[in-house]
Amino acid sequence: PEPHELVNKVFTPIFDDQYRYYVLYGGRNSGKSFSVARRLIKQCLQENYFKCILIRNTFQSVKDSNYQNIVDDIYTMGFSDLFKITKNPLEIVCKDNSNKFLCRGVDNPSRIRSIANPTAVWYEEASEIEHQETFLMISTSLRSTKTNKLQEYLTFNPEFSNVGGYEEHWLYKMFFKEHAPKKTFDGKISIKLDNGKEMSSKYCVIHSTYKDNPYVTEQQKADLENFKILNSYYFQIFTKGNFGHKHVEGKFFKGFDQTVHVKKQKLNKDDILHVSFDENNQPFPAFQI
Numbered sequence: 001p002e003p004h005e006l007v008n009k010v011f012t013p014i015f016d017d018q019y020r021y022y023v024l025y026g027g028r029n030s031g032k033s034f035s036v037a038r039r040l041i042k043q044c045l046q047e048n049y050f051k052c053i054l055i056r057n058t059f060q061s062v063k064d065s066n067y068q069n070i071v072d073d074i075y076t077m078g079f080s081d082l083f084k085i086t087k088n089p090l091e092i093v094c095k096d097n098s099n100k101f102l103c104r105g106v107d108n109p110s111r112i113r114s115i116a117n118p119t120a121v122w123y124e125e126a127s128e129i130e131h132q133e134t135f136l137m138i139s140t141s142l143r144s145t146k147t148n149k150l151q152e153y154l155t156f157n158p159e160f161s162n163v164g165g166y167e168e169h170w171l172y173k174m175f176f177k178e179h180a181p182k183k184t185f186d187g188k189i190s191i192k193l194d195n196g197k198e199m200s201s202k203y204c205v206i207h208s209t210y211k212d213n214p215y216v217t218e219q220q221k222a223d224l225e226n227f228k229i230l231n232s233y234y235f236q237i238f239t240k241g242n243f244g245h246k247h248v249e250g251k252f253f254k255g256f257d258q259t260v261h262v263k264k265q266k267l268n269k270d271d272i273l274h275v276s277f278d279e280n281n282q283p284f285p286a287f288q289i
Helices: 009-015 032-046 059-063 066-076 109-113 132-139 170-175 218-225 232-239
Strands: 021-026 051-056 083-087 090-094 100-105 120-124 151-156 185-192 198-208
Touching (some): 009 198, 021 032, 032 051, 032 066, 032 100, 032 120, 032 151, 051 059, 051 066, 059 066, 059 100, 066 083, 066 090, 066 100, 066 120, 109 132, 132 170, 218 232
Parallel strands (some): 021 151, 021 198, 051 100, 051 120, 120 151
Antiparallel strands (some): 090 100, 185 198
16 A cells, blocks of 8 residues: 555655654644554564564553554554564564564663664654653664664654753754754754764654544544633643643652651650751752641
């Protein structure tokens, strides 16, 4: 089938092999994850050698997101007899050519580095990866010489929770900053080697909303448009697919648990009372007397 027969028209550039990075972002129900899953399944079936790492911020979350997206689409297309799908280990293997999908979490980087000769990575909810060092560690693990196609797919809703806002997130700086206010564009990352040769890695960035998905239901449309009335912030992020900073309560004490970290203590007036503050990287101490 032609690319436009497999995915929504807006996503057909992900079938163009000239890019190293494919960045798909925007509102909900646009078909971002579905399209990447379908593209990767096609590669797994057709490439001579293909080994893809499915990445989420935590290993536990991979099972219910990119792994499940791949599995669901395998069954949708009637290809279940062509794959061996296991949950322990969390893998999907093509029976015909031994190409495979492996699942890993950013919370255990050593298990990512130990994978031999990967050719592709899919970062689902890429905006959850806080540090560029983590991304680069994974990216540079793609060094297989068994294929001339090393590719990385990043999908996310543009909501960020990092300190400083989305403009300070490595993902925005790496792919979006120099192109703003464009939403869909191509670009490249270039570096000059010691011998004077310039090497480039191309990327394509695709913005989408539910309006790019001809299969979205009327109820899904209504739910997303209701945010215009119910929550203007969610309307900007999830309906229109614009960048925003995540609204969270207790940003600097999200790990605090009253039942775990607080207990009554009898005061001995003969003891010296010490009060100390550990602010770590963020200057936000909080205390209750």
